[in-house]
Amino acid sequence: MKHFWVLPLVVLAGMGLSVEAGLLGPLGAAAGHLWATLGIFGIGTTLLTLGLIFSRPRLGLLFAQPRWLLTGGLLGPVYVVALTLATPHIGVGLTMVGILFGQVAASLVIDHWGLLGSARRAVDRYRVGALVAILAALWLIH
Amino acid sequence: MVFLMLLLVILSGAVLCAQSAINGRLGADVGVLESAWLTFALGTLVSFLLAFFLEPPHAFTLFSVPRWQVAGAFFGVIYMLVIVFAMPRIGTAAATVAVISGQLLMSLLIDHFGWLGNAVIALGARRGCALVLLAVALVLIYQSNARREQAAQA
Numbered sequence: 077m078k079h080f081w082v083l084p085l086v087v088l089a090g091m092g093l094s095v096e097a098g099l100l101g102p103l104g105a106a107a108g109h110l111w112a113t114l115g116i117f118g119i120g121t122t123l124l125t126l127g128l129i130f131s132r133p134r135l136g137l138l139f140a141q142p143r144w145l146l147t148g149g150l151l152g153p154v155y156v157v158a159l160t161l162a163t164p165h166i167g168v169g170l171t172m173v174g175i176l177f178g179q180v181a182a183s184l185v186i187d188h189w190g191l192l193g194s195a196r197r198a199v200d201r202y203r204v205g206a207l208v209a210i211l212a213a214l215w216l217i218h
Numbered sequence: 219m220v221f222l223m224l225l226l227v228i229l230s231g232a233v234l235c236a237q238s239a240i241n242g243r244l245g246a247d248v249g250v251l252e253s254a255w256l257t258f259a260l261g262t263l264v265s266f267l268l269a270f271f272l273e274p275p276h277a278f279t280l281f282s283v284p285r286w287q288v289a290g291a292f293f294g295v296i297y298m299l300v301i302v303f304a305m306p307r308i309g310t311a312a313a314t315v316a317v318i319s320g321q322l323l324m325s326l327l328i329d330h331f332g333w334l335g336n337a338v339i340a341l342g343a344r345r346g347c348a349l350v351l352l353a354v355a356l357v358l359i360y361q362s363n364a365r366r367e368q369a370a371q372a
Contacts, residue, residue, distance in 0.1 A: 079307040083316050083360060086308075089300035090320020092293035098325075098334040099290035106278040106287075110269035115280045117261035119291035120298070124255040137248045138256055145244045148253070149260025151237040153268055158230035162223040171227050176318055178231020183314035186239050193243035197309045202362035206315055209355035216348040217322065 109160045113153060145193070173214050180210055235314055241298070242305020242313075254298040312359045319352040 096116070104112040128135070138146065155175075163171050184203055190196035237257075245253035280288065297317075304313050326345050332338035 079304075080360070082304045082308050083312065083356065085300055086304045086313050086316035087320035087323070087356070089297040090317035091324035092320075093297050093317065094321045094324035094328065095334070096290035096293040096297070097321075098328055099287055103283060103287040103290070106276065106283050107280055108269065108273040108276045110265055110273045111276070111280055114262065114265040114269045115288045116291045116294050117258050117265050119288060120258040120295045121255070121262045123291070123295050124251065124258055127251055128255055131251060133252060134249055135252055135255075138244075138252055141244065141247060145240060145247070146256060146260075148237045148241040148244065149257040150264055151233045151240075152257065152261045153264040155230045155234050156265070157268065158226050158233075162227045165223045166220055166227070170224065174224050174227035175231035175234070178228035178233075179235045179314050179318065180311075181228075182232035182235035183239075183310040186235065186310045192236060192239040194239050194305070194310055197311065197363070197366055200362055200365070202358040202365070203311060206311070206355040206358040206362070209351045209358065210315065210318060213322065213348040213351035213355070216344045216351070217326070 104160075109156060110153075113156045117152070176214060177211065180207055235310065238301050238305055238313065239310050241302050242310075245302035246306040250299055250302045253302045254295070257298060258295070308363060312363055315355050315359045319356055322352055323349065 100112055100116065103115065107115075159171065159175075162174075166174075184199055184207060186192055186194055187197040187203075188199045241253050241257055244256070301313060301317070304316075308316075326341060326349065328334060329337075329339035330341045
């Protein structure tokens with residue numbers, strides 16, 4: 077795989093995400109989960125806007141795309157709302173397992189049929205094995 | 219109720235993954251920085267509306283909590299840039315498995331050392347096995363991608 081080095085990079089990014097979640101939890105408890113989400117998105121937008129200003133932005137191209145390609149940002153807050161609704165009912169552990177299961181299952185489906193404009197990568201024995209290994213790891217941790 | 223809530227979180231996990239796939243596609247067409255910026259800008263607009271109209275008053279506001287608590291945003295930005303870059307190159311499943319492995323690895327480390335003011339939960343046999351399984355999942359996904367590329371070349 078010529079993009080082998082991308083894999084450890086993504087693992088590192090995932091580690092950062094855990095740190096973010098660790099910071100976000102107490103913040104949400106103190107100031108409200110939606111406000112905490114706004115804080116994260118607001119700071120992020122500010123940083124990226126600064127970055128865009130000092131690069132050669134092609135923002136015009138964004139609005140030449142089909143509209144469904146622009147909906148990515150709308151789905152993030154949906155996730156936070158679902159999280160806040162569900163956690164009091166089923167607990168943090170089960171919530172996390174459910175989310176991770178949903179992510180992995182959806183990723184296999186998206187790749188298999190090449191949905192949402194991604195390249196097709198059919199489900200094979202290796203992918204099923206990876207799914208089983210992740211589920212077993214989740215079960216062991218929680 | 220429990221079943222309904224479980225369905226809700228599984229669906230929202232799927233939504234998260236769909237978002238990454240959409241962002242990756244957009245990033246490949248328009249640019250990594252542009253795609254990440256759009257996601258954060260829309261996220262800001264929507265979460266402002268939701269927070270402004272739906273959140274009951276809390277003891278603290280974003281401006282009265284310690285600043286470092288909001289520092290998580292830096293990690294979020296890096297994550298978004300990496301995922302937009304990686305998605306079209308290695309595919310949705312490989313990226314998802316790698317992100318999850320990183321998340322679980324880090325949360326086990328946080329627990330083990332009690333970082334960020336968390337209680338210490340030592341890395342026992344169960345959690346050690348879980349780490350091995352995560353590594354196995356990464357290798358399997360890598361194998362799947364490598365074979366696919368071999369087949370494409372042949």
